[in-house]
Amino acid sequence: MNRRILIIEDDSEILDLLIIALEKQGYNALGCQNGMDALRQFEQNPPDLVLLDIQLPDMDGFQICRHIRNVSNIPIIFISCLSDGSDVILGLELGADDYVTKPFDLYQLFARIKANLRRAPIFNRGAFPTVSLDPQNKLQQPNSETQRLHFGDLEIDLIYQRAVVRGKTLALSYKEFSVLSLLAQKVNQIISEDKLHHWIWGTESNGDTRTLRVHISNLRKKLEAYPHLPSYIRNIRGQGYQFVWES
Missing domain, CATH: 1.10.10.10 (Winged helix-like DNA-binding domain superfamily/Winged helix DNA-binding domain)
Structure with a gap:
């Protein structure tokens, strides 16, 4: 079963790049460019992991992270050009598991995705056993x-x-x-x-x-x-x- 990754990114070039790259790695990648579409997609097709940008046109990534954490504990990785310490800490305090800053190396991102998925094996999406x-x-x-x-x-x-x-x-x-x-x-x-x-x-x-x-x-x-x-x-x-x- 291919692991499902939801990418929430408003930059169409970055979004297309991530979808193509992740699908080549064997993932089922879904993309959204705004918060409302992302939350709708999340409810209709629950993913195994979320890649979440902070700056979005209708709501910020912090709001989306807070909503997801109210209903699920799936891994969330922030991807953002905002590398300021306060932004990173706020994202983690809201329940994100990890973060990468733009521009990022694709292979480093793949490694981080793999690490987070490995520590959250499929068990009934959103509820994972520990080790x-x-x-x-x-x-x-x-x-x-x-x-x-x-x-x-x-x-x-x-x-x-x-x-x-x-x-x-x-x-x-x-x-x-x-x-x-x-x-x-x-x-x-x-x-x-x-x-x-x-x-x-x-x-x-x-x-x-x-x-x-x-x-x-x-x-x-x-x-x-x-x-x-x-x-x-x-x-x-x-x-x-x-x-x-x-x-």
């Missing part, structure tokens, strides 16, 4: 013995990618849940930013740990009763992050 870590830190699918993790009021279901805290199911993106589940499976161990970023975004990523920090911040806002005084996910200065739990 766990074996003792050698290799990614593997969760088994029946490790499919649920319990930490007091927090339950993490690795199969259905669901986290429930204080009786409330958290609305987590795929990347947010991946960060939470990987940290929780290494409870009380400190994981460096570089290692955690590599596990979640892969070697194809741009290596910008700012992306990870934004996802950690988003996760704390949803998970922690007091995000400014986190009890689960702590930053160990100069070392990395730690999921803290004392049974």
Whole structure:
């Protein structure tokens, strides 16, 4: 089954280039040049991944990202000429998984698409299982013995990618849940930013740990009763992050 990619880009030349290039890579590429058509296409033909420009004629990419995140956790990659840090961070805070800036190298983009799709296998579009870590830190699918993790009021279901805290199911993106589940499976161990970023975004990523920090911040806002005084996910200065739990 060919993976379906929705491209939302108002520049017709770039859109046509991406459609042709992605179809040559074996993807089923669909293109839209404005937000309303994109949202309509998203509802009628749910994609496996979205490439999303920020500057569009009728609404900006941030609005589209927010709408998609209200109904789905599929991977979203921003493609934009806006490389300003605040724009990048806003996109990530709204739930985007990654970003590339124009002009971009097509093969780098292909690698980023492949990495995000690999971490979001087909499972019922929009709901993806996560992965766990074996003792050698290799990614593997969760088994029946490790499919649920319990930490007091927090339950993490690795199969259905669901986290429930204080009786409330958290609305987590795929990347947010991946960060939470990987940290929780290494409870009380400190994981460096570089290692955690590599596990979640892969070697194809741009290596910008700012992306990870934004996802950690988003996760704390949803998970922690007091995000400014986190009890689960702590930053160990100069070392990395730690999921803290004392049974």
